[in-house]
């Protein structure tokens with residue numbers, strides 16, 4: 001292609017683009033691409049010096065007149081657009097519009113609740129310990145006095161892995177692991193994830209968070225247990241919240257109790273959250289069964305102790321008035337940003 005043919009080609013390309021441009025922004029882009037100092041026209045001019053000497057003057061002249069023509073066309077088009085009231089992107093920029101919001105990172109609501117629970121018990125002298133999520137049948141059931149035919153051992157309730165391994169169904173195995181390593185006094189808080197082979201719905205999920213607390217020493221009584229639980233509930237939910245202890249059964253505590261608080265939503269009048277009972281169950285507790293002590297070599301004649309287990313998800317649901325546990329695990333940012 002000769003130099004003059006290439007000039008013609010460029011002319012046609014610019015004129016076509018001019019026809020197609022309908023905004024000032026598009027004209028600015030066209031100018032930058034073809035007619036600016038680094039545009040396609042300037043690149044073509046550099047090739048002038050490679051032409052034979054006798055062709056240079058004529059080629060230079062036609063290039064200059066084409067540049068002049070295209071500049072004029074572009075200017076008149078720009079002017080026409082401006083007269084119609086169009087603005088360049090720079091002029092159009094509205095500094096008063098709100099900017100894009102950037103979100104700061106935060107802890108997950110369950111982590112916030114867990115941190116608060118740990119903080120309160122830490123203030124009452126509990127140390128934090130942790131155990132593995134994958135447990136043996138021994139630590140999860142046998143050492144905690146679960147009979148061989150206990151329904152919790154059923155495949156329906158427990159996730160069985162290979163070789164006697166399961167996903168722990170509660171945080172209580174941490175008690176046994178601590179007792180094996182340490183002699184009384186022990187005062188431990190064991191937070192962690194637990195797993196249940198359950199149908200998933202608004203009230204139950206296949207995993208959730210528990211906080212286990214236990215204290216073993218000489219002369220520990222049920223009154224001590226009541227004392228820490230009442231102190232915890234008043235600190236977490238507020239001084240006006242009432243508690244009640246109901247007799248219950250767990251294989252690893254005797255006596256055992258379930259602890260309810262007066263419904264914080266309806267104040268005891270009855271609502272859908274408390275199923276019109278006026279009370280909400282928040283934890284299970286009791287005095288550690290002497291059988292558990294025997295399994296780890298503690299002398300049950302010398303030592304007594306209590307244990308309790310809190311459902312973190314349940315407490316978070318009550319605190320934030322959330323009626324579906326699945327929201328905690330779906331990681332929908334629209335939900336998480338509210339905390």
Ligand SMILES: [Zn+2]
Nearest residue numbers: 263266271274
């Ligand atoms: Zn209620």
